[in-house]
Amino acid sequence: xxxxxxxxxxxxxxGKALLLQDxxxxxxxxxxxxxxxFQAKGLAVPEGDxxxxxxxxGTLCEQVQATRIVINGDLFxxxxxxxxxxxxxxxxxLFTVGLPVELVLGNHDRKIARLPHWLTAVDSVEHAGVHLVxxxxxxxxxxxxxxxxxxxxxxxxxxxxxxxxxPCFLQRRNVLVLPSFGTFTGGxxxxxxxxDRFFVAPGDRVIEVPEKLLRG
Numbered sequence: 001x002x003x004x005x006x007x008x009x010x011x012x013x014x015g016k017a018l019l020l021q022d023x024x025x026x027x028x029x030x031x032x033x034x035x036x037x038f039q040a041k042g043l044a045v046p047e048g049d050x051x052x053x054x055x056x057x058g059t060l061c062e063q064v065q066a067t068r069i070v071i072n073g074d075l076f077x078x079x080x081x082x083x084x085x086x087x088x089x090x091x092x093x094l095f096t097v098g099l100p101v102e103l104v105l106g107n108h109d110r111k112i113a114r115l116p117h118w119l120t121a122v123d124s125v126e127h128a129g130v131h132l133v134x135x136x137x138x139x140x141x142x143x144x145x146x147x148x149x150x151x152x153x154x155x156x157x158x159x160x161x162x163x164x165x166x167p168c169f170l171q172r173r174n175v176l177v178l179p180s181f182g183t184f185t186g187g188x189x190x191x192x193x194x195x196d197r198f199f200v201a202p203g204d205r206v207i208e209v210p211e212k213l214l215r216g
Contacts, residue, residue, distance in 0.1 A: 001199065001206035006144035006174045008129050014201035015060050016167055016179045018146060020128040025061055028072035028134070028148030029180035030054075031108065032090065033081025049184040050086060054093045057181070061097055069099055070125065072148045072178060073106025073134025079113070087116055094118070106134040106149065139175045151180040153187035154198045154209050155216040163215050165189070169199040169206070189216040 001012045011019040018026040032050045061069065076082050094101055103109065103121045115121055124133040131145045139145040154168040167179035167187055173195070180187060190196075198209040 001208075003169075003171070003176070003199070005130075005171065005176050008144045010130070010146075010176065011064075012169050012199055012201075012206040013060065013064065014204055014206055015056065016181050016201070017057075017060055018169075018176070018178060019064050019066070020130055022128040023065060023067040024070055024127045025064060025066035025068070026070045026072055026132065026146060026178065027057060027060075027181040028178045029074045029106070029151055029185055030057075030071065030182040031074055031077040031081075031180070031185050032182070033083060033086040034077035034182070034184050049182070051089060053182055054089065058093065058097050061099060066099060068127070069097070069101045070127065070132055071101065071103045072132050072146060073104050074108040074148070075103050075106070075119075076109055076112055076115075078108060079111060082112055091116065091118065104132055104134050136172075136175050136177055141174060143174065145175045146178065147175050148178045148180070150177050150190055151185055151187040152177050152190045152198075153179075154200055154214060155189050156200070156209055157213050157215050166200040166202060168209070171197040171199070192216075 003010045003012055030053055103119050105121055131143050133147055135149045136147040139147055152168050152170045153165045155163050155165050157163050170177040199206050
C-alpha cells in the first residue's frame with residue numbers, strides 16, 4: 001500500500017515493514033534474543049524466533065530489491081539476550097544479505113554496554129527525506145518521521161461482542177509508527193487521538209481500518 005505521509009511517499013508492506021522511495025527497507029523492534037533472556041531467568045521458552053525473523057527479513061529484502069536496511073530501534077532485547085550464539089547468527093546473516101545495515105538505537109539497545117563492533121549504530125538517521133528515530137517522543141514536528149517503540153496493535157470489531165487484534169501501522173500527524181517486526185514481541189493497543197489512521201495486513205496486502213470498526 002502506498003501512503004502519502006507528510007508529502008513523502010511510503011510503501012507499507014504486509015510483512016510489517018516499510019519501503020522508502022530510495023528502496024531503503026525499514027523494520028523495527030526485532031528484540032533478538034528475547035527467548036534467551038527469558039531462559040536465563042528460568043522460563044522454558046523455545047528457541048528459533050530470532051533465526052526465523054532474520055530469515056523473514058532477508059526474504060523481504062529480496063522481494064522488494066532493497067538497497068539498504070534500517071533497523072529502527074530495539075534490534076536486541078537485553079544484555080542477557082545478546083548471547084554468543086545470537087551475535088554469530090546476526091553476523092552470519094549480515095554477511096549473507098550483503099546490504100548496508102544501520103541500527104537506530106532503541107531503548108533496549110541502549111541497555112547493552114557492548115554492541116557488536118561491526119554494527120553501525122546511530123541515534124537517528126534520514127533517508128529519502130524521512131527522519132527515522134525509535135521513540136515517537138523524540139520526533140521533530142517539522143518533517144516526516146518514521147518511529148517505532150509502541151508495538152502498536154489495532155483492536156478491530158468483528159461482531160457485536162467480539163474483536164480481533166492485529167499489528168498495525170499508526171499514522172499520527174507527521175509520525176508513522178511501525179508495528180513490531182519480531183515474532184516474540186507482543187503488542188499494545190494505542191489510545192486513539194483525533195485524525196489517527198490505522199493500517200493492518202490481515203492477508204497479503206495492507207489496508208486501512210475504517211474508524212467505525214476500531215475499538216479501544
